[in-house]
Amino acid sequence: MPPAAGAAVGSSAGKNPLGRKRTDPKLDERIWDGWKTDLHTDYVALAKAFEISKSEVEAAMERERKRRKKSEPENGVKPA
Numbered sequence: 001m002p003p004a005a006g007a008a009v010g011s012s013a014g015k016n017p018l019g020r021k022r023t024d025p026k027l028d029e030r031i032w033d034g035w036k037t038d039l040h041t042d043y044v045a046l047a048k049a050f051e052i053s054k055s056e057v058e059a060a061m062e063r064e065r066k067r068r069k070k071s072e073p074e075n076g077v078k079p080a
Helices: 025-036 043-050 054-071
Strands: none
Touching: 025 043, 025 054, 043 054
16 A cells, blocks of 8 residues: 655655754854853753753854854954
């Protein structure tokens, strides 16, 4: 009997789609700002404050660190 119309078929049925995971740059920035306030002693405390996992905090911090590095000029001096 053939599968129902529109049903997923093959080895990829039921798996996560390929490609980038969707992230929220604004949440990443809030996490970054929360860390910079020095109110949180470690990533676990920060994760609890945002109700996310420690690994999500680590990933968000890394993404924001890369964004900030990308946006600063090569000589380290911002134009006036």
